[in-house]
Amino acid sequence: MSSSSEADVVVCGAGAGGLAAACALGALGLRVVVLEKQLRPLPIAKGELLQPSSLEALARWGAGPRLVRGGGVWIDRLCARAPDGRVLLELDYRRLLGAGRCILAADYPAILGALEDSAAPNVEVRRGIRVRELVRDSAGRVCGVELADGKPRTVSAALVVAADGSASSLRDGVGIALTREQYPHRLVSFEIPGSHCAELAAYVTDRGLRLAYPLPNERTRLYLQAAPDELRGMDGSDIRRWAVDAVTQVPALAELAQRLLAPETRRQLFAVPRYLADRLSVPGLALLGESAHAVHPMAAQGMNSAIADAVELAAQLTEAGEWSSAAVDHALAGYHRVRLPHLRHVATVSHNAARMLTMVSPLGKLLGRRLMRGTANNPRLSAATCRNIAGIDPHPLRPLDRLYQLGLLPDPRANQALPEPSSAATLEELA
Structure with a gap:
């Protein structure tokens, strides 16, 4: 593939999605320029859990082994528990997906560093x-970007990848619409x-979700659900005391209570949106990651969906077979056609998981417990749910399955085994 422009691809944004796109497209031999407004990654809590489907791509690019050598933590199960620690629903990855398939927990800056270091020359x-x-x-076809660095300057390219986040100006610039909703917490x-x-x-609890998982270097990530106005008027000290009270009410987490007051414990407060753009591409431009979609973090799908976007975009460009504006636009149409149904499925999986675990109304709690119990007692649905979250051979649940749950x-068919999962990166391949 060749071009006379400054770059074949301009990627706007150096988050996980943008750098995954750089790895995937750079591996095709394309000249990729990544533009990022921040000088260094911001220290925010996001994108710390890599699902097996993402690890397969990272292993191919060489980023997975870098994260393992850097101290990434393996997690082999997801559990929903009662406050006393009693299991309500367990998804054992090794049992349901096969030996060596796990989640890898790593710091977001480390994931970005591994992706950047793994990109082609x-x-x-x-x-x-x-x-x-x-x-x-x-x-009217997108053919590059203009930079805001003093005097007007452009970077031309046959493909622009908009990975510039939830407030994407590039998405707005091509008139792609999305409807943003906020969760009620x-x-x-x-x-x-x-x-x-x-x-994980x-x-x-009666007051909502309390989510915990390990991070490298003997650290724990803890998420606490709060009602929209529950923290109104509180300063940092008040929020920490509120958190101590919330954790103390969960005996299984009580040992973390006093650590929440330590000055070295870092805190962040998030609103929780969800949205999906109505289009993923226009001629010359692809939307990727948070510029196109966001889901509740409970099911650990946000960053993983962005990585899957990059994989699919590269696959469509490979299938196009040549590097011309017409071939690129054909690939972009294929990217939209193939990827959008997958993202709708991810949105459904994440939304259902979030509602099951975060609803605090009496009816909501009753439905959530029944859904968890019905899934836990049904081997077929447990396996399908695990694959949906892990991103390995996703198996959308039907309306009839909801009645079973x-x-x-x-x-x-409760005891009917699903076909064996397709290949995915294992611990040995990432070692």
């Missing part, structure tokens, strides 16, 4: 560069040093 990352707007040719995140948990555990109908 034909990938260039430029930081501290702000994109002003898109450049179009005489036919907020999340408070704590990074707790000097502690360790062995699993969601504790279901709720216990309204007996499932005649």
Whole structure:
């Protein structure tokens, strides 16, 4: 593939999605320029859990082994638990997906560093560069970007990848619409040093979700659900005391309570949106990651969906077989056609998981417990749910399956095994 422009691809944004796109497209031999307005990654709690489907791509690019050598933590199960620690629903990855298939927990800056270090030599990352707007040719096709670095300057390319986040100006610039909804709660995140948990555990309480999982270097990530106005008027000390009270009410997490007051424990407060763009591409431009979609973090799908976007975009460009504007636009149409149904499925999986674990109304709690119990008691549905979350051979649940989960109908196929999962990166391949 060749071109006379400054780059074949301009990727706007050096988050996980943008750098995954750089790895995937750089591996095709394309000249990729990544433009990022921040000089360094922001220290925020996001994108710390890599599902097996993502690890397969990272292993192919060489980023997975870097994360393992850097101290990434393996997690082999997801559990929903009662406050006393009693299991409500367990998804054992090794049992349901096969030996060697796990989640890898790593710090977000480490994931970004591993992706950037794994990119091919034909990938260039430029930081501290702000994109002003898109450049179009005489036919209106996107053909590059204009930079906002003093005097007007453009970077031309046959493909622009918009990976510039939820407030994407590039998405707005091509008129792609999305409807943003907010969940009726907020999340408070704590990074707790000097502690360790062995699993990804969601504790279901009358006051909402309490989610904990391990991070490298003996740290724990803790998310606490709060009602929209529950923390109104509180300062940092008040929020920490509120968190201590919330954790103390979950005996399985009580040992973390006093650590929440330590000055080295970092805290962040998040609103929780969900959205999906109605289109993923226009001629010359692809939307990728948070510029196109966001889901509740409970099911650990956000960053993993962005990586899957990059994989599919590269697959469509490979299938196109040549590097011309017409071939690129054909590939972009295929990317939209193939990827959008997958993203709708991910949105459904994440939304259902979030509602099951975060609803606090009496009816909501009753439905959530029944859905968990129905899934836990049905081997077929447990396996399908695990694959949906892990991203390995996703198996969308039908409306009839919801009736089985709720216990309204007996499932005649409850013990019917699903086909063996397709290949995915194993621990040995990432070692």
